[in-house]
Amino acid sequence: MCHLKKLRPIFFVFLLLGMQPEALAGWVTVGDRGVILYSADGITWTAGTSNTAQPLRGVSSDASGQWVAAGSRGTISASTNAQDWTATVSGNSDQLWSAAFAGGQWIVSGNNGRIVTSPNGTDWTSVSSGYSFTLLDLAYNSTNLFTLSGTSSQGGLILTSPDGTNWTQHAPSKRLEQLYGIEYGNGLWVAVGDKGTIATSDDPRTRTWASRTSGVTNDLKDVVYNGSNLYVVVGKGGTILTSLDTITWTQRASTTPYDLWGVAYDGVRYVAVGDEGVILTSGDGVTWAAATSPTANFRLLYDVAVGKLPQVIDFNAQAPLYQSFAPSGSYPLSPDATASSGLPVTYTVLSPGVCSVSGTTITMISGGECKIEASQSGDSTYYPAEPVTQSILQISALGPGVRTNPGLVFDPQDSEMFVPGGVFALTPPATTTQTFVDPQPEIVYGSATPDVCSIPLRGSVNVTMLDVGTCSITATSIPNEFYEEGGPLTASIEILPRPQSITFAAQAAQSFILNGTFALSPVASASSGLAIDYTSESANICSVTGTTVTMRAVGACLITAAQAGDRTWEPALSVSQTIDVQPSPKQAQVIDFPVQNPIFQDGALGATYAISPLAVASSGLPVSYRVLSPGVCSLSGTTLTVDGLGACQIEASQAGNDAYLPAVPVTQSVLHITTPGAGVRTKPGLVFDPQDSEVFVPGGVFALTPPATTTQTFVDPQPEIVYGSATPDVCSIPLRGSVNVTMLDVGTCSITATSIPNEFYEEGGPLTASIEILPRPQSITFAAQAAQSFILNGTFALSPVASASSGLAIDYTSESANICSVTGTTVTMRAVGACLITAAQAGDRTWEPALSVSQTIDVQPSPKQAQVIDFPVQNPIFQDGALGATYAISPLAVASSGLPVSYRVLSPGVCSLSGTTLTVDGLGACQIEASQAGNDDYSAAVPVTQSVLHITTPGTGVRTKPGLVFDPQDSEPFIAGDTFTLTPAASTTQTLVDPQPVIAYASSTPSVCTIPLLNSLEVTMHLPGDCTIVAVSAPNSIYLVGGPIAATIEIVAPARPKPIPTLPPMFLGILMFLIMVRAGFGFQRR
Secondary structure: OHHHHHHHHHHHHHHHHHOOOOOOOOEEEEEHHHOEEEEOOOOOOEEOEOOOOOOEEEEEEOOOOOEEEEEHHHOEEEEOOOOEOEEEOOOOOOOEEEEEEEOOEEEEEEHHHEEEEEOOOOOOEEEEOOOOOEEEEEEEOOOOOEEEEEEEOOEEEEEEEOOOOOOEEOOOOOOOOOEEEEEEEOOEEEEEEHHHEEEEEOOHHHOOOEEEOOOOOOOEEEEEEOOOOOEEEEEHHHOEEEEOOOOOOEEEOOOOOOOEEEEEEOOOOEEEEEHHHOEEEEOOOOOOEEOOOOOOOOOOEEEEEEOOEOOOEEOOOOOOOEEEOOOOOEEEOOOOOEEOOOOOOEEEEOOOOOEEEEOOEEEEOOOEEEEEEEEOOOOOOEOOOOOEEEEEEEEOOOOOOOOEOOOEEOOOOOEEEOOOOOEEEOOOOOEEOOOOOOOOOOEEEEEOOOOOEEOOOOOOOEEEEOOOEEEEEEEEEOOOOOEOOEEEEEEEEEEEOEOOOEEOOOOOOEEOOOOOEEEOOOOOEEOOOOOOEEEEOOOOOEEEEOOEEEEOOOEEEEEEEEOOOEOOEOOOOOEEEEEEEEOOOOEOOOEEOOOOOOOEEEOOOOOEEEOOOOOEEOOOOOOEEEEOOOOOEEEEOOEEEEOOOEEEEEEEEOOOOOOEOOOOOEEEEEEEEOOOOOOOOEOOOEEOOOOOEEEOOOOOEEEOOOOOEEOOOOOOOOOOEEEEEOOOOOEEOOOOOOOEEEEOOOEEEEEEEEEOOOOOEOOEEEEEEEEEEEOEOOOEEOOOOOOEEOOOOOEEEOOOOOEEOOOOOOEEEEOOOOOEEEEOOEEEEOOOEEEEEEEEOOOOOOEOOOOOEEEEEEEEOOOOEOOOEEOOOOOOOEEEOOOOOEEEOOOOOEEOOOOOOEEEEOOOOOEEEEOOEEEEOOOEEEEEEEEOOOOOOEOOOOOEEEEEEEEOOOOOOOOEOOOEEOOOOOEEEOOOOOEEEOOOOOEEOOOOOOOOOOEEEEEOOOOOEEOOOOOOOEEEEOOOEEEEEEEEEOOOOOEOOEEEEEEEEEEEOOOOOOOOOOOOHHHHHHHHHHHHHHHOOOOOOO
């Protein structure tokens, strides 16, 4: 029981260490009034805290789990968990539409050509697009091309950039409708926009875009590619389209009538969002279902984005928590850790002197706390998990009278929120980690900052807060017969100002009175009780003084409530409310205009009749009439005159006044007809405008859509409409009254429509419509090819070969003729490199050309073995420097391949080489390089160099040049009287044997700088200007004098004085002589 009591607090500490926060979302959608929703699976959604009331129109995430959302008035907010968002400073007030992380940076775009970028989602920089267009969406091809789509007065527009900073407009060569969304996938850019527009390009910089038939006229808002085989487009009225090739598009049932604004895909599921908070999901892009939206029926959702999914590690306290220590003993982790993602967990020892781990087995090294960390690094679907740590105590018995260090640990919380006189507990409290037997040492605490905090009771962990500031607490463990004193240890806990929040409820709309006032109701309040400050964000609409608002114009009056905080309260996040300042209200009115009686009138020209019954306005105001069918009837007051046969349409309207709004006009008709059988027949008004085209299917049938109709046949019997083909080799209509057309060939199918005359109606038509029977689209399948080992002019067969969905033969071409050529399906290798083979199919009469597909085949060098050269240090390392003397390379170099080694001299003028025999040509270092060039089986070896020193016997009077080099820094900032170090110092490159020469320095510009000590590297500054330093190496028994070499260092000041003249050459020579005499450089008294 004694051990269990000790175990409980330690277990609790380990349990707390294992509890880590987790990410909240793989999906985020944003919308009107600052709405942000997040979801782990795209189906179940939770509202986040955006801390803004501005509409948010774009959202994206990066690989680290950072989210960025952008919207109105330059709003940009960031989050690391998708739940809590923080506003950043964007530096503009434009409407922002898109947010994207591409090419290692964040890019946000919007109205007025606005583009801002950020490396981290927090610090933003505006870049010039050079244009004033509205930029709505961005795509990136993962290599070097960013592309923005948008709108302008000339239609859809495209901007491109190689780096996200420098942008160029590439107006499509053929005008496109306004463009709202753009995506890159499978080598194609796909843009969507107004009136069902879909256009594709393989390079936007060429301005060439192919218009595709979407089959719809609704505006299209967004497009996504799933990375393998499907494009999905969403738009107005719940429109959803899909395509496998961007050419043929199929409309899908969306289950919603509301506009869809955004769509995204996470590898498992598509999610589309739109008006009224609608959220739709699909596993295949074809079948869609509604998800439950926390913002349904009152918020528009503009955009949706996907990030990686979170994972957590479950690593519980070990059982048993103690292990009896035995050197090299082992035990298993129990229980082991698991990741919620199902990915494998990795274990790491955090106490390497105590234990080691292999798999899930622990091996003991010494007594103490064995700490094990479990981690999971994530993959393309999951973020890395937060590591979790557990410990096992490896213990042995202690002997009385020998006191040990108790291992006191004290690391409580970093901060607490200030509450006057409030109390908080030290969490965790101090603990002793090496007290394995009882009695346990007592731990006591004290405050080192009694004006900020205090601990009234000696053994208590409860701290009383007295003020805001740094609270310093000391912990000490009292010594006893087993344990030494532990500590004291000091921990600092920041007592922070309290957060406060503002409550500011929605305000009622107001009827506009110029310079009229009203009181805010209810007023805002701060949880701190401090006073609220109000400001108007729309000065042209309203102003505010205190809680009184003055109206300036009709519109949206935006009032912001703020509280700046004080010493013990943090500033509050400001809250805004929009007050609708409305025009003074008018009443609505409606017109009651019944069906006319009689509905038919004799069509005798010049006959008159009265409108009956007349129209009545609910306001009681007089109704006005007008004729909508000139040529059929004319109007005077409420009397109509017959001008022709047909439908006489009469519109009744009421324009309103100061008290009433205009009424919605209402229309009724009277039919002017002749008596049946009189032989006077009217034109039926035949109309025939079916579809423009159909895709050819041999023997396939399509319906005329819409069929021909008669627009002026108001009484029965209706005329029969019949159809015929004027191009029987292209299409036919087998049945006289059928609207079904049979396709026979590709070409123009001309169909005539005629309405048959009867006792009331003349013959209508014939009218002819042309329908293009188009070749069928086809696609090429060409799978990745295996790498090949290079053999000059060697051949290999493409495998697998490409195939066309049409079944037509494939043509292959090589796009890298210097690497490979292709004949049929046989490839001939010319060189090592990337062999790019393109598969194409040109189509025929009934099949369109296919989009070509390319594969890169890696033609690799034939593998060779590596080899190394063993070239030992030469023995002897010194040789007599007598000119013409010879000696052999010894020992010789050996290649591990056994191939012969070649030698060359790297120091001409010092030595020359013949075979392996060297000849002395001068004094110095004779450098010899050994190399082996390799062959068909071995790669070339890395060359190895050795040296032999040609020297004379010291004291013979033959000395060599030391090779002095001196090139220090270019400049130093001027500080009067301060010093700087010559960097790098002068050095000698040819002094290969001792004794080394001494190097000395002097200044030739003493008014600018001086060197107090000859062999010092420290230079003292006196004035700004050019500081000239001279370096000399002193001669000795082996080396000649080196230099002098002069280097100029500019002493820079904010205001540059006139140049200071250097010393004349004569004085410089005298100075060098004095330096050498003072240093005793190789001079002897006579």
